[in-house]
Amino acid sequence: MAARAGIVVTGTEVLTGRVMDRNGPWLAEQLRTLGVDVGRTVVVGDRREDLAAALRFQLADHDLVLTTGGLGPTADDLTAEVVAEVQGRAMALDPELEQRIGEVVGRLNRHRGWSPSPEIVARSVRKQAMVPEAATVLGPVGTAPGLVVPGPDGAPPVLVLPGPPSELQAMWPEALAADPVRAVLAAAVPIHQAEVRIWGPPEAELADLLRAHEQVHGSLESAGLEVTTCIRDGELEVVTRFAPAAAGAYDALLAALRDGFGDQLYADDGRAVDDVVAELLLARGATVATAESCTAGLLAGRIADRPGASAYLVGGFVTYADTAKTTELGVPASLIAEVGAVSREVAEAMATGARTRLGTTAGIGVTGVAGPGGGTADKPVGLVHIAVDLEGRLWHQQVQLGGGREVVRRRTVATALQLLRTALAD
Amino acid sequence: MAARAGIVVTGTEVLTGRVMDRNGPWLAEQLRTLGVDVGRTVVVGDRREDLAAALRFQLADHDLVLTTGGLGPTADDLTAEVVAEVQGRAMALDPELEQRIGEVVGRLNRHRGWSPSPEIVARSVRKQAMVPEAATVLGPVGTAPGLVVPGPDGAPPVLVLPGPPSELQAMWPEALAADPVRAVLAAAVPIHQAEVRIWGPPEAELADLLRAHEQVHGSLESAGLEVTTCIRDGELEVVTRFAPAAAGAYDALLAALRDGFGDQLYADDGRAVDDVVAELLLARGATVATAESCTAGLLAGRIADRPGASAYLVGGFVTYADTAKTTELGVPASLIAEVGAVSREVAEAMATGARTRLGTTAGIGVTGVAGPGGGTADKPVGLVHIAVDLEGRLWHQQVQLGGGREVVRRRTVATALQLLRTALAD
Known part of the structure; x- marks a missing residue:
């Protein structure tokens, strides 16, 4: 079986739309290209019990759970703490990490011309240097470290990543190299994704073409093709995911789309x-x-x-x-x-x-x-x-x-x- | 206790970020102003088992579950069917609805100068007119009807809404008026939300100001204030939710923020x-x-x-x-x-x-x-x-x-x- 991962995006500001989540979709795409299946993302506010429930829900039937956000210096940044609790790990100060974060924060403040009091800085740094026992520490890239927190008795690990997309993305290669994550990736089977874009016809015509194709070739699903269609700004997008063995079935589908839509099908290689x-x-x-x-x-x-x-x-x-x-x-x-x-x-x-x-x-x-x-x-x-x-x-x-x-x-x-x-x- | 709602956003295109979800945040905000607490949104791809798992997860500890998307004419539009299954309801064709959708689709195609074959149209229309038994039908505003599907034996209802934001938003008043939804809203306690925007200082200064405030006034949480802070495009945003009884505690917090940040605090009434x-x-x-x-x-x-x-x-x-x-x-x-x-x-x-x-x-x-x-x-x-x-x-x-x-x-x-x-x- 393919490896499955679940994502938990934290932050009341994301839940309520004051900030658009870019991390969930980015992680889902990264995992997909590695052959890891992502079926669900949970967005939770900064509340202890909701975050714990989301983690338990995703841990129940996945091989790896990823979290984003909630690692900052304010009191509503709870992720490390709640992940530790759900994974059954105590929190402890990592003095070496505390020193590294302190240096990063000092550089950052000088760079921006900020001069908060040393006590303010020390408290923020100390909070961000508390890590669950047995966790692998990643980075930090910004001020917040990432974490890989193993589960109890071989249960799935949780990969804890920071919220700022640039920090998260910069930390990704190191996260993939961490042992518990590598073990999950080893079981993954790469899946090909093909994207076709069509400008002009209504969605009903596409639906009908797909139905007609299935009457001749059998169901897309049984042929190993997972087809998703959507309309975006008036354009039809057909995304098909398939294992290498189903490449022939995809070729037949693409031929049918070309036949049906002619010039209206303006890209079949993912180009927008x-x-x-x-x-x-x-x-x-x-x-x-x-x-x-x-x-x-x-x-x-x-x-x-x-x-x-x-x-x-x-x-x-x-x-x-x-x-x-x-x-x-x-x-x-x-x-x-x-x-x-x-x-x-x-x-x-x-x-x-x-x-x-x-x-x-x-x-x-x-x-x-x-x-x-x-x-x-x-x-x-x-x-x-x-x-x-x-x-x-x-x-x-x-x-x-x-x-x-x-x-x-x-x-x-x-x-x-x-x-x-x-x-x-x- | 306040009423709690959970949101399920469907669509592989949303999960993978090809389409940005605007419905989850919009619904969370609407529900919040009605006093309904939203703690979690689950985003699921167009896969039967993931959608069913998400619905069961959200139904387990909420009074109302809302879904968006997956009501279109293509075969990967599964929401009505899977909601019916989870709620223990059979699907049946609604002939009156079939006629209404047929009229809408006919008008739409004429308006756009499209002329798909009558069989294509009839099949699409029929799929969208299949509804779970005992469901209340909403709209349709576009071609897809909304649904309120009651749970078995008084279990929470699921409110099924279309994916296009304009259709969803136009259907919202009718959804709120449906009996099972009204029953949930009756238990809701309106919560006030205050938004403060600050341009200039680093987040650590805000964190420290909040900690100092808590040392004098006791914890924000015990005072009935739920404070969320975030940085957006370099700006600090402090969002506080509280019941009417905690208004005094909020006034004290706002005074502390004004004191600490002066002119850098440029709006305290939600204005951007x-x-x-x-x-x-x-x-x-x-x-x-x-x-x-x-x-x-x-x-x-x-x-x-x-x-x-x-x-x-x-x-x-x-x-x-x-x-x-x-x-x-x-x-x-x-x-x-x-x-x-x-x-x-x-x-x-x-x-x-x-x-x-x-x-x-x-x-x-x-x-x-x-x-x-x-x-x-x-x-x-x-x-x-x-x-x-x-x-x-x-x-x-x-x-x-x-x-x-x-x-x-x-x-x-x-x-x-x-x-x-x-x-x-x-």
Whole structure:
């Protein structure tokens, strides 16, 4: 059997959404590539009894349990203590660790120009240097050490990791090398994951294609394929996990998806639209400029998410006010007065304005009603016009989006990237 | 005792982070304001046995369990079926529901210009119209109905909600009105939540202030205060939950925080820096323009996150290439050649350029090394210069950030908003 791991993410701020958890998904992906199956993540607030219950739930049917967060200097940072209790281990001060953390904290405070009193520092350091007996100490990378806490009588170990994603990720190689973790990994069978992305059709068509495929080839599950489908910002994503033996069954599934969706299936190797657009731009040595109204910079910001974006992103314009569309992009005020700022004509003039202003190969113009106010019977909330000007040739798309201001703006960015991809691929 | 609810978020795409869960946190907050305590959220993949285990775990010590997602037309949408099994209920087709979903799907397809075959539609609709016996049907808002599935012999009910956040949120009022949910809510005791935000000091100082406070006033817990602290984008957030009887103890804590942090404590009523900046801009009738290099639009995009931002956001410039800094913002090419694009001088020239170009009250300039490439010994990755030009008066801040490209860009946006707040509040 494959090795199974369970994740426990701690922190009331995560539970209530004041902080988005990035550690649970990151760990799940890391473990998956190592062939360790992750079926459940529990998010718990900073409360002793909830954390203990979550640990016991995950320990019951897993080979390894990982925790994130709750290792800081404040009193609501309980993880080390509660893990020790659940694993039946006493806590003790590790003097050598205390000294190392003390040095890190001292350096950090000097670096930031902070000078808390020595007593404040000593108390914080001492709390973070308390470790369960028999635990392996990892790091620390920041101020908090990681821990591997073995269970009683060969019961599964708990790998305790810090909450800041950069610290957790930096500590990961050392965590994998710790003996109790290595023993679990030795039993893991690597699983392949394939990702297919489709832009255009409704989810029901995908559901039907999968059903039709199963009628010919038997159930996906019995063929050894674990298929997950989801819609993200209007795009269909088909993720399939399978052991090497099921590679043939996956090939048949991929062929069926290609047959069914043709050009709408735009990537079958895990690339996102961002990757495809970047490759298309680099391949033709093209540059791009943006002109955004309702998205107000989010499209340019997303294009710059990728390292190396400076090879094609020259810049862009946030023209939130109509006057800015005229002064910065040269959209005639008379055109805006005649057809309205949210129109095909203005989107196209914005795209062309951005392209000519910055002398790029491509320009993208986005104008829409993000809501909640500003809608009319003619131009309701969610109406968006997107245009691409590629070397003087124009592409245009009008969409009517639902789901509120945030969703409208996010889906507009996704749609604009897809229109740019279409234009570049033409 | 207060009512307790547990949340189960379904979807392999959520577990592995391809989709960020927004439902768990949203529901936790909604329940909290109703006085229902939420201690744990379980995220499970689309696998029958994991979902069943998660439901049983949450049902064991809660008065109500909520699920999100897994109600779509594809075969990996299992939630209704597995909830029925765990609650000991058979599934049956609801013909009236089948007709209603059919109408919704028909409208949706026409609206989007999709025309899947009638058989495809009928199969999808039928799957979504299968409901557990004795369940209350909610909606549907989109195509998937919500369900309230009672437990056997008075055991806790499960409230089954759809995955798309807009559908889930639109269904929420109807869910609260369903009899089994109302019975749970009747036992809830409203809990007050207070949020304090502090910009500047290290977390250790906060930890120490809280410890000192406890030495005088006794433990926070025994005073009825549940205090959670976290750092978000460099900001300290102190969230305190308490029943009405502990209001006096909270007042004493707040006074201690004000004493200890002075002006660094910039909001004690839940407002975020975005809210404070918007209020300061509106109060003086000020307008703002941005000039962004490394953040490439994310700052303007964040200012426009708030509805009504058009009252103060005129527009902005993404000047990713140095040439764009010169042509769009009038930053002298000689200045860039002399001191480099990442410098105090260029940040200030960008702020002033944006302000004068768009004729606004304030301009913000951001330039930095987001990484992973582009760093030098002199100007390492994470070095960022931020400037605000408010009616010709300049503010400047230099920061050295860690944590990788994404974190550097996000923290830069947060720091820029704080500098704008400082300038406006001066």
